């Protein structure tokens with residue numbers, strides 16, 4: 065199965081590569097930012113639904 | 118210390134949307150059940166045009182998606198947005214217009230779809246006047262939501278709100294993109310794109326209707342209501358950030374997975390596959406984030422029906438989003454596409470994820486806004502088990518049916534012939550499965566009635582707090598500090614967030630469409646393919662009106678077993694993209710309850726179609742296709758013909774100049790010819806040439822003819 069998927073991936077032309085690249089970059093930035101965000105900020109955000117009256 | 122401000126939350130709108138959710142849920146699922154029953158007992162359409170399967174199938178899908186889930190979204194958004202932002206909805210008037218506007222759209226849909234007023238684009242069946250109304254009401258919702266965001270007292274936008282914003286933007290873009298049409302009359306219009314391009318636009322829409330109507334807003338609801346019900350914050354807020362961006366970014370590209378092995382260019386199909394497989398990651402990230410929120414609270418899950426509903430909903434979400442990427446792999450899609458496997462997948466998502474989450478939210482929210490306790494926790498528990506059982510009874514037989522059907526479709530005997538050359542054998546084989554599915558649907562629906570009873574009792578016992586008092590400090594405007602965290606900056610600025618999500622979803626859409634629309638070579642022309650004759654064109658519009666596309670595909674895929682079955686004459690092969698260039702809209706279909714029709718032209722005599730459409734069992738014993746007696750009574754309405762020709766000419770269909778004036782003559786001539794043939798053979802009724810059935814026959818006899826080598830292609 066995975067072989068088949070990989071073979072198929074060879075059909076991609078630049079039209080498909082560009083979006084993949086863009087996504088990879090966006091994903092990398094978002095992940096780094098999210099993972100390095102300060103703990104107290106994250107905790108405060110996470111508690112937003114709970115801290116109303 | 119800052120001054121504390123007093124204000125109130127609008128619960129009345131929430132209540133209204135909640136009632137509408139339950140009400141339309143029952144209506145939509147009843148219609149679904151009815152459709153399910155018609156597949157076993159075709160007589161249940163009472164030979165009435167308005168009640169026939171092809172017309173009520175879209176009624177079901179529109180009612181459950183836009184009325185049941187739609188109102189569910191608004192209920193959840195109106196409740197959570199106010200509380201997350203510590204402010205009342207922006208405008209009570211807009212809330213009212215939104216509510217009543219949306220309900221009137223639903224009523225308009227419930228009237229027009231049975232009348233056969235449909236665009237035939239799945240999940241976008243409604244016609245232009247209603248589409249415009251939808252756009253207006255959607256904008257009202259947008260203004261109300263962004264107004265609320267702008268006057269908020271809480272600086273930070275919780276992740277649920279991002280999902281709401283992304284939903285709003287994307288649905289706006291999708292709705293406009295998929296409804297680009299050239300109007301012919303008040304109701305009638307032709308899509309700007311034809312054939313393959315129309316298909317691509319439609320499934321870019323259709324897929325994202327699933328993604329941004331059934332998924333992202335509900336993920337927003339999950340991120341709010343699950344922590345509320347569990348009384349603990351979400352497992353990982355960091356994960357939710359990644360979940361959000363990855364999901365909306367990838368979702369938008371995956372549309373072509375609905376068109377694998379069709380005439381869509383290969384690169385577009387591969388793109389759809391790759392992005393669909395990548396979708397597992399954010400989807401499961403979201404699911405795990407939901408389930409892990411309950412870590413250490415599983416003892417509560419055992420006793421609390423609300424949490425149970427939510428757990429099963431999130432699990433179903435996980436199953437559907439694991440299955441979906443699998444279905445996007447070409448070799449798996451070769452099996453699932455056009456079969457009941459798709460229908461099974463759909464209902465794991467909708468009954469499991471959307472249904473269960475909606476029920477959970479309703480049980481949580483109604484007692485709160487009515488300032489009372491749920492009438493019966495026990496009944497809610499019962500409902501939970503009923504709903505779970507119903508979902509299982511609905512979906513499992515359909516997987517079985519889907520696989521059975523596929524393997525029967527492609528079975529060859531050693532001599533090289535199809536083992537089940539008669540398509541009908543592959544239908545009757547799965548009727549018992551359809552029976553069990555209908556039982557499952559009944560059980561599930563029963564559960565909804567139990568819920569309505571329980572909530573009704575709850576409502577009577579309490580009293581609605583229309584304006585719930587609240588207080589909060591006014592918002593402190595953040596001053597941007599140097600080196601401030603990027604993400605903090607973005608979530609503080611709703612407009613920026615809006616912009617970024619728009620860019621994220623637009624990139625995907627544009628990369629898909631532009632090459633298709635601009636690069637001519639993507640749709641190789643076939644010289645012998647000619648525009649439809651006026652009679653065929655009218656017949657095609659009747660095919661659309663009757664919703665034939667709900668059961669019949671027009672797409673022979675490039676498999677030996679499909680070509681062998683459908684290309685009876687052996688000279689046309691599988692469907693080529695160049696064959697569809699005059700198809701507005703495209704009619705490839707997504708479910709093959711009946712056989713493919715793309716090569717049906719000249720396969721049978723006119724007289725065969727004439728008998729078959731009146732009573733399918735006369736030519737095909739055991740068929741579950743509904744009869745169409747009204748086509749034999751109604752005169753064909755040709756009043757729009759000149760306008761239709763002109764609209765198509767505007768879209769570059771090469772009818773000769775001034776043809777709009779001559780079209781009627783040609784139509785009458787062709788009709789008279791067909792009618793003469795039928796009369797000679799069987800001496801049928803007078804005025805036959807004027808009846809609708811003649812146009813449908815003309816259209817059916819044209820399908821796939823052009824691509825055959827001469828002389829068949831001479832028209």
Ligand code: HEM
Pocket residue numbers: 146147149150151152153154174177178181182185186239459460463464467468471472555558559561562667707708710
């Ligand atoms: C009592 C519950 C339900 C029953 C009995 C039911 C029944 C059906 C039936 C018979 C079909 C047509 C299948 C075919 O053509 O072979 C269908 C299609 C569909 N239903 Fe349901 N349904 C139910 C609930 C729902 C809900 C709650 C939703 C969404 C929130 C939903 C969404 C859909 C969709 C999107 C399709 C079209 C699938 C496709 O074209 O691939 N259904 N349903």
Ligand code: HEM
Pocket residue numbers: 239327331332371374375376393394396397400434437438439440441442443444445450453454455459462463466467470471707
């Ligand atoms: C990662 C997530 C998902 C992926 C990649 C995915 C993929 C797919 C694929 C490949 C098909 C079959 C297309 C075809 O052969 O015609 C399909 C059909 C469908 N899926 Fe999903 N799916 C996902 C999640 C969901 C969820 C959560 C829901 C519902 C809440 C859903 C609702 C539907 C519907 C309604 C259809 C039928 C469309 C039609 O043919 O009318 N999907 N999906």
